[in-house]
Amino acid sequence: MRITLIAALMLSSGFAHADEGQWQPYQMPSIADKLTERGIDIPATQLANLGQYPMNAVVSLGYCTASFVSPQGLVVTNHHCAYRGIQYNSKKEHNYLADGFLAKSMSEEPSAGPSERLYITESVTDVTAKITANLPDEPLQRYEQIQANSKALIKQCETDDYYRCSVTSYHHGLEYFLIKQLIIRDVRLVYAPPESVGGYGGDIDNYEYPRHSGDFTFLRAYVGKDGKPAVYSPDNVPFEPKSYLKINANGVKAGDGVFVAGYPGATSRYNLTSELKFASDWLYPTYAKRYQLQIDTINKMGEFNHDIAIKYAGTLASMANRMKKLNGLLDGFKATDIVGIKQSREQNFLTWLTQQEPAKAKIITELERLLAEQQKQTQTNYYFENAQSSTLLATAKKLYRLAQEKQKPDAERESGYQQRDMKMFRAGLKRIDSSFDVEVDKTLWLQDLNAYIGQPLKVEVFDNALNNATDHQDFVAKVDGIYALTELTNPEVRLAWMDKSVAEFESSSDPFIRLAVDVHDTNMALEKADKELAGKLSKVKPLYMEAIIDYYKANNWPVYADANRTLRITYGMVDGYQSKDALYKQPFTRLEGITAKHTGEEPFNAPEKLLKAIKAKDYGKHEISSVYNDPRSWFCKLTSCVEPKNDFNSVPVNFLSSVDTTGGNSGSPVFNGQGELVGLNFDSTYEAITKDWFFNPTITRAVHVDIRYILWMMDKVDHADNLIKELDLVTNESR
Template sequence: MRIALVAALVLSSGFAYGDEGQWQPYQMPSIADKLEQHGIKIPAKQLADLSQYPMNAVVSLGYCTASFVSPQGLVVTNHHCAYRAIQYNSKSEHNYLENGFLAKTKADEPSAGPNERLYITEAVTDVTKQVMANLSADPLARYEDIQTNSKALVKDCEADDNYRCEVNSFHNGLEFYLTKQLIIRDVRLVYAPPESVGGYGGDIDNYEYPRHSGDFAFLRAYVGKDGKPATYSKDNVPFTPKSFVKVNADGVKAGDGVFVAGYPGSTSRYRMTSELKFASDWLYPTYASRYQLQIDTIKAMGAGNKDVAIKYAGTMASMENRMKKLNGLLDGFKATDIVGIKQARENDFLAWLKQDKGANQALVTELQSLLSTQHQQLQGSYYFSNAQSSALLDAAKSLYRLAKEKQKSDDKREQGYQERDMKMFTAKLERIDSSFEASVDQMLWQQDLNAYLAQPLKEAALDKALGITSPAQLDAKLASFYQATELNDQAKRLAWMNADTAAFEASSDPFIALAVALYDANMAQEKAEKRLEGELSVARPAYMKAVIAYNQANNWPVYPDANGTLRITYGMVDGYQSKDALYKQPFTRLEGIVAKHTGVEPFNAPSKLVDAINAKRYGSHEVENLYPELGTWICRLFSCLDEAGKFGSVPVNFLSSVDTTGGNSGSPVFNAKGDLVGLNFDSTYEAITKDWFFNPTITRAIHVDFRYILWMMDEVDNADNLIAELELVRN
């Protein structure tokens, strides 16, 4: 028992806590002391400057993060982030999802797809005063005023068509920042391992650890010969980034300080306890039930049809990931009384607030009342919204809405329907073909309609338009929609972008007719949601202002919830105690791949990879001992040495205490000097609830070790041409 205790203590390296905070870059100087405590040597002021290394090399894919790794526009991200690009180029005769892809020359690099983009953030500006200027007291008008002010700022920012700008809310509407991003419109696929490497372990290992996933892929940014962004053309040339990250071939060890830069999607840490209870009691279970049915349906329909399997591969991967996360959230709420913890914190906040005589004591009551209305609103609209889930109906609704919005001046149009949005609007319509099969779409839609018919909250417009009262009538009715529509033809679908409202209202296409019939009901629902958002735009900021003051009084970190904008988080390479008597080491290694290998998906590693491991062909990427602080006797107990007394392997994945969430996928993991040492791709199962509450003892992020990436490129796939592009450095 004493040996086990000593081993656990030594293995933990003395670092038992995660590091909370998804910080805006400008905040870095304010936490410079914390960075120094973690051994991070790169100056905080440098990290705050988006024009300097390494922040000017970090880019967004719109849904994931990536980074430039060469002066020739080479970009590295996760395999699952490049999934659409791989899927786009996969056919039955050359399935790159199954077999992987490597372009040996730039001429061999295919387009990642007409809809793929890279976004390079060049400036982030505080525009709170401009957004909040001259707001109406009426909730709906207030909402519209905020949108109008934001759109005006965006329009000025996008004077150059090569830029995409967006106004984002921080601290629930207390602050607003304008982000300006350069758009790269020609993105190409360069290198991706097979899915049996990139997604090794599949859904079984998703959010789990130990992990052995080679979740990486390389893309390349191209521009016109004049150096400006351009759509795909054979004449385009590789983009020259302002900087690119150096790759540290020696990597990191347990206890090293690291930091991550990326675009985390969303967190809810400042939400009220009632919101957490609503999510755990109704929202998440309801979502999970629907997702599981959809997953089972797509899997069954794709089992005997390879084309369907390829088309819906990205959809399946995304849905399975969401499903695992939902289950993790629900399990986490059961395992740890997060509702109780947040309620205790909230009670303490309320007691603190009462002591402040100048505080608005009614702000919490007002917010709670609005949240109750919001929850009722969501429950009331959920099944009606899902009953419109067909991809073709969604296209028809968007097209008719576009015709309606075109009747207004551009500045008065709804966001998503302005002239600035037309390229993305077109791309969305085009993208339908790559992940659409009529039989699958009909089945999924029919399931949502069954759920709608089975509950009491009906919408008269939908019932009248469909003309059905029972599930038994659905199959024939929906089949007639898909047989009679022309929206499954891309050219005809795109042609509707130029039609006026009269053409839609006279159309006999069943999907368009249904979109027209549902328009008023959908707009009424949208109007109610906007009015409520207008009321919340007063209540939430007032609440947040008090919460921030409370946090500051307790010397707790104050950073905004994640909202898809550029953030930095720091931490250390470290394992964790996942449960009683189970400590998880921070590194996994090649031998773990072979130990899991069964030859059956998802543990079906490629034979050339298994052969290289069995032959101990480690090359220059071998690490003799990832745990030099351990004595030989302890290491033998924990099987971290081979028979010769050496580590003798290559690290595959590693853990750190950085604070990440969805959207951080593909984010570069930097060492103390700012060298690239890994790619973020997941969190541990125990840490999923960090979207609501950060538990420092168990929160760990999972990263691909770049030494494994280099080993794959060198010893398995012979990607010498790409290795030559990288700037490799040593400690």
């Protein structure tokens, strides 16, 4: 069912913005009335304070969101967010991915891996004036001055090794904020259901609804005996958070107001139509083609080697998720005329801008020129960059870059190569083996090399380094020799290269080190071109955003920054939606849906103990009779008075809400109006994937794991009684 342009345009005004917005916490008082309308009673001023409950209990994993749920550092997040930690501890003799894991005592909680971190945001400070004051006009100098100003602020902020600070751009360089985060370096695995629960439905159900996924896992934060962050040690003790979330065991019902706090990754809602067309016509299809080839390859190799299947489980899941999202974006662009919608809104904006400030209309012309240059650069460099995709070549390049950067004063080094980065740098080198296999890496690299030789642009130094191989067989022979002769498969050798000089790299006989040295200057030239373009854009984009914000305010539309992996809050209500097949998708799913989908084969292979508990209707206190507050006044309005029966009589598994989320919000706590935990965000519906570009309130729905399902799994299926005792459980009656 295609949404017409006229109908879609109606969604871009007035009601269309109902629950739209990924708000910075400090903005909450400005939308206090909207929160109240949704039945969110917790004061907006409290949500704006990062030192108060519940915001000081929300943490970042660096790529997902999590939250503290006990005074002993217990953390809950999504199963797929904890995948690396589960995979890290999975071996042939105990496959926790397949079988699940539960530590019955703290002494049984293993490290989630040397690279796992928890980041607790303690302060966010506007530093725009300090970053943008007296910037030079020359593009490269301008870029470098912004970086230098950022590094200086970061150095002042990081008073000790316990904190990680960053300067992040908002509104495409119009604003900059300094973010200070406490780092927890000892993260341990506590409780994870088997993948047949955590990822029930697999890629088939991914981004689909109804869902029946138990996408949750518990971790724990540990620190030294002095209470300060420390690397893993058997002597470490559980971290005591400043606060931890209360859990409402009654959950929520349809129509209830909810809000989500987390670290959404990236959205493009202020981007121009030309950027959307480039993504739709070239970028997304090109990425999707490569991902699909890699997915097929890893799957095939994993079928014949169980160790490969375990090592690449996390990589494969991430690729499959990105692939499904890319396909959803492309399908969404076809189903709804997003290009037409953005083009029309853009034209309206240009008309308004020309009338209000004619001189500023030239900004768009210059921005379009720079974006065209950027897109050409992306296409030109794409195959050469992929041709360097081998994990070992990427490692060699980073190590050689480190040797180069160490010749500079620390303040002048590139970000990622300063002294402050060395712990993570070292941890990354150690972790490679947990998700690396020579044959897989070799095969994937050969695929990228074949794509490289199949397109016209060549890089002479790279071709010379590969002895000018011109076909697949030449590449196979050359690549086999490179992998046979390298020593970078040895973790101790990799770590030793961190301390070597540029001269030692340039005289090395290791083939990957030599290749890294050969392509270094070319890569630096490409990086310089990127920085020069970024410098040009840093002058134009803020001016564009100033004009856009003025236009939005003139139309009384919500003004919030695009997602950028920083802490945000979004609000909405528990609500179903009218799907593309004209069926109304109910907001809750039941345990019985698991057995209805069960086939005994992946991805619908629920564990036997879970099936038995459902068959026996062993629901205990987690069962509810209805998920509706008042069907006559609420549900009837949505469905032409087809009233639901109050006979849910099961445990809710997943539910929908209208909150505005995207990637990075995985694992985010879902709160009721009182700020109590009622679920975990883990997905969006397929129809809603295009919300990264355009928010459509009629179909935009986020998918959450219901807290009642999590508690039921802990209580009746896995008997995690030790963990239940740690939780602060409340009910509507006891509040």
